[in-house]
Amino acid sequence: MLPSPQAAKAESMKLQLQIQMNEALYLRNPESSELGKNILKHSVQLIHKAGFEAFTFKKLAEDIGTTEAGIYRYFENKHKLLVYLAAWYWGWVEYQISYQTNNIEDPAVKLKRVIQLLASAVEDDEETSYINESLLHQIIIAEGSKAYLTKLVEADNKQQFFKPYKELCAAIGNIILECNPKYKYPRSLASTIIEMAHFQTFFMHYLPSLTDFGKTKKQSEIIAYLNDLVFHSLKKK
Amino acid sequence: MLPSPQAAKAESMKLQLQIQMNEALYLRNPESSELGKNILKHSVQLIHKAGFEAFTFKKLAEDIGTTEAGIYRYFENKHKLLVYLAAWYWGWVEYQISYQTNNIEDPAVKLKRVIQLLASAVEDDEETSYINESLLHQIIIAEGSKAYLTKLVEADNKQQFFKPYKELCAAIGNIILECNPKYKYPRSLASTIIEMAHFQTFFMHYLPSLTDFGKTKKQSEIIAYLNDLVFHSLKKK
DNA sequence: TATTTATGATAGCTTTACTATTATTTTAAA
DNA sequence: TTTAAAATAATAGTAAAGCTATCATAAATA
Numbered sequence: 013m014l015p016s017p018q019a020a021k022a023e024s025m026k027l028q029l030q031i032q033m034n035e036a037l038y039l040r041n042p043e044s045s046e047l048g049k050n051i052l053k054h055s056v057q058l059i060h061k062a063g064f065e066a067f068t069f070k071k072l073a074e075d076i077g078t079t080e081a082g083i084y085r086y087f088e089n090k091h092k093l094l095v096y097l098a099a100w101y102w103g104w105v106e107y108q109i110s111y112q113t114n115n116i117e118d119p120a121v122k123l124k125r126v127i128q129l130l131a132s133a134v135e136d137d138e139e140t141s142y143i144n145e146s147l148l149h150q151i152i153i154a155e156g157s158k159a160y161l162t163k164l165v166e167a168d169n170k171q172q173f174f175k176p177y178k179e180l181c182a183a184i185g186n187i188i189l190e191c192n193p194k195y196k197y198p199r200s201l202a203s204t205i206i207e208m209a210h211f212q213t214f215f216m217h218y219l220p221s222l223t224d225f226g227k228t229k230k231q232s233e234i235i236a237y238l239n240d241l242v243f244h245s246l247k248k249k
Numbered sequence: 250m251l252p253s254p255q256a257a258k259a260e261s262m263k264l265q266l267q268i269q270m271n272e273a274l275y276l277r278n279p280e281s282s283e284l285g286k287n288i289l290k291h292s293v294q295l296i297h298k299a300g301f302e303a304f305t306f307k308k309l310a311e312d313i314g315t316t317e318a319g320i321y322r323y324f325e326n327k328h329k330l331l332v333y334l335a336a337w338y339w340g341w342v343e344y345q346i347s348y349q350t351n352n353i354e355d356p357a358v359k360l361k362r363v364i365q366l367l368a369s370a371v372e373d374d375e376e377t378s379y380i381n382e383s384l385l386h387q388i389i390i391a392e393g394s395k396a397y398l399t400k401l402v403e404a405d406n407k408q409q410f411f412k413p414y415k416e417l418c419a420a421i422g423n424i425i426l427e428c429n430p431k432y433k434y435p436r437s438l439a440s441t442i443i444e445m446a447h448f449q450t451f452f453m454h455y456l457p458s459l460t461d462f463g464k465t466k467k468q469s470e471i472i473a474y475l476n477d478l479v480f481h482s483l484k485k486k
Numbered sequence: 487t488a489t490t491t492a493t494g495a496t497a498g499c500t501t502t503a504c505t506a507t508t509a510t511t512t513t514a515a516a
Numbered sequence: 517t518t519t520a521a522a523a524t525a526a527t528a529g530t531a532a533a534g535c536t537a538t539c540a541t542a543a544a545t546a
Contacts, residue, residue: 040492047493063400068533079494084535154398161391163300165455178458196461197474200449203459204478207448208441215440218402221415222440224433237434241441244481277523284524305502316525321504 029141031103036171037096040086049142050076051086055093060147064094064155091164095173098159101152102176104145105129106183119190120243126184127238130209131231153210181206192246201245205238212237266378268340273408274333277323286379287313288323292330297384301331301392328401332410335396338389339413341382342366343420356427357480363421364475367446368468390447418443429483438482442475449474 033043042048054075059067067090069083076083087093108129113122134149160174168174184205185198195201212223212234220226225233270280279285291312296304304327306320313320324330345366350359371386397411405411421442422435432438449460449471457463462470 045492065399069535070533079496080534081495081536082493085492089534157394157398160456161394161451162302169456174456178456181459197477198461199458200452200460200462200471200474201478203448203452204441204445207444211440211444212437214398215437219397219406219411219415221436222418223437224435225437234437237437240434241438241478241482244484245478247481282523306504307502316527317503318505318526319524322523326503 029104029107031100031107033096033103034099034172034175037092037099037173038087039084042086042096047076047078047082048086050078051083051093052097053142053144056097056144056147056151059094059097059151059155064090064151064158091159091162094155095159095168097148098152098156099173099176100143101148101156102180104148106176106180109180109183113187119187120246123184123187123191123242124239126187127205127209127242128235130206131213131234131238133231153214156210157207188242188246192248194248195246201242205242208241209234209238266341266344268337268344270333270340271336271409271412274329274336274410275324276321279323279333284313284315284319285323287315288320288330289334290379290381293334293381293384293388296331296334296388296392301327301388301395328396328399331392332396332405334385335389335393336410336413337380338385338393339417341385343413343417346417346420350424356424357483360421360424360428360479361476363424364442364446364479365472367443368450368471368475370468390451393447394444425479425483429485431485432483438479442479445478446471446475 030043033041035041040048042052051072055067055072058072058075062071069087069090070080073080073083087096109126112129113125116122116125134146136144136146160168162168181199181202184202188195188198188201212225213231215222216225216229216231216234220229223234224237270278272278277285279289288309292304292309295309295312299308306324306327307317310317310320324333346363349366350362353359353362371383373381373383397405399405418436418439421439425432425435425438449462450468452459453462453466453468453471457466460471461474
């Protein structure tokens with residue numbers, strides 16, 4: 013049995029991905045009922061559409077066709093819901109990485125794959141789950157840092173809410189060390205890759221003069237930049 | 250006459266730094282009155298203490314000893330105030346950089362100075378202004394990205410609210426090009442340095458396992474990491 | 487069939503985010 | 517110095533956000 017992200021079979025032979033979630037993130041497990049799944053599904057859509065600041069449980073309830081109080085039975089507040097979605101995302105990304113780099117021997121090729129995964133627009137896995145991964149990816153780019161950039165970081169961190177992010181970071185850090193065991197900053201480089209894959213994407217779209225990709229607006233350029241950055245650092249003398 | 254950040258003499262021979270602010274950021278210029286200056290001063294303190302989410306104009310008014318309506322005469326809402334503070338900060342940083350790298354010939358030394366400035370805890374300039382630069386620096390680390398991570402980015406960007414950030418980024422990009430005129434990603438590397446100087450600091454304090462500095466928690470290590478990252482990228486073959 | 491459990495419907499309360507009105511004070515022009 | 521203009525304080529009020537509580541009903545389970 014694998015820890016955290018694990019794949020399990022669902023009815024009708026569909027491969028259903030199950031991300032193991034921290035129970036302290038919710039009041040009632042949203043994956044355990046239709047309403048819960050609807051909360052996840054519609055919150056992704058609504059946050060994507062309205063932005064996290066304008067997103068409210070009332071609007072979400074209207075979208076779903078339930079009541080505000082109904083949502084509150086699942087999540088304490090919208091911050092917890094965002095942290096839940098972020099944790100789900102990090103878990104999902106780590107699964108994608110371990111899955112997609114499974115057979116790759118060369119750690120440098122592995123790391124390139126990781127960079128590509130992080131900086132690429134995700135296609136929705138359609139049948140995989142009630143969560144639209146493509147929208148979620150975009151949400152995390154624009155709203156993800158708000159999950160930890162609060163006065164609650166320390167408390168949330170004590171409750172392990174950011175464990176999936178840390179595990180992802182550790183996993184990437186290990187690939188980095190495989191590339192160059194003497195490299196001194198594997199974790200920081202990993203978090204830099206992750207954050208910059210997202211921020212450079214955001215900047216390219218909305219504040220292009222903070223990047224060098226404003227003209228073409230191609231994600232392939234962000235990937236090229238990150239590869240350049242990372243492999244110059246890891247090059248052995 | 251220099252554009253944007255300029256130094257001007259104040260009464261009693263004190264050197265008073267004047268950051269040129271975008272007029273669309275405020276309703277009434279906060280630098281033009283005592284109340285306005287108090288709004289800036291106390292908002293920095295209150296955001297630092299309570300965090301941006303819990304920060305309200307009502308609490309700010311109580312702190313200052315004025316009324317909520319009084320604050321609204323200066324700023325449309327707390328988002329605009331945050332953008333104002335961020336713009337002030339970027340302007341101030343650009344001034345610091347141009348001032349502190351003024352006599353340096355070697356662009357590599359210049360760039361090192363820039364990295365040091367961005368990743369260092371700022372000491373408050375005390376007499377310089379009603380804004381506590383040290384607190385503001387900490388605010389920007391924790392809240393700064395919220396200035397642009399909103400559904401308003403495009404509108405705000407059209408109104409040039411992020412010009413100081415862009416100018417800073419361009420200035421650092423130019424130093425990068427002085428180091429290596431063939432480097433392909435000067436802007437993106439500049440925004441990476443800026444963001445990572447802040448994020449790695451935040452992570453080191455609150456989510457240390459996302460970094461390699463958790464044990465010592467020394468900013469000098471962040472500086473060393475960023476130097477390593479940047480100069481490996483800029484090294485000429 | 488009885489009973490637990492989840493949901494829906496409704497109400498209500500506090501805080502946030504904001505606007506408007508009038509009185510009063512300060513500043514600056516005549 | 518008077519007078520008018522501008523800024524501030526005091527107060528009130530509204531709509532929405534953020535949350536809790538209650539009770540009836542429907543669905544799942546024992």
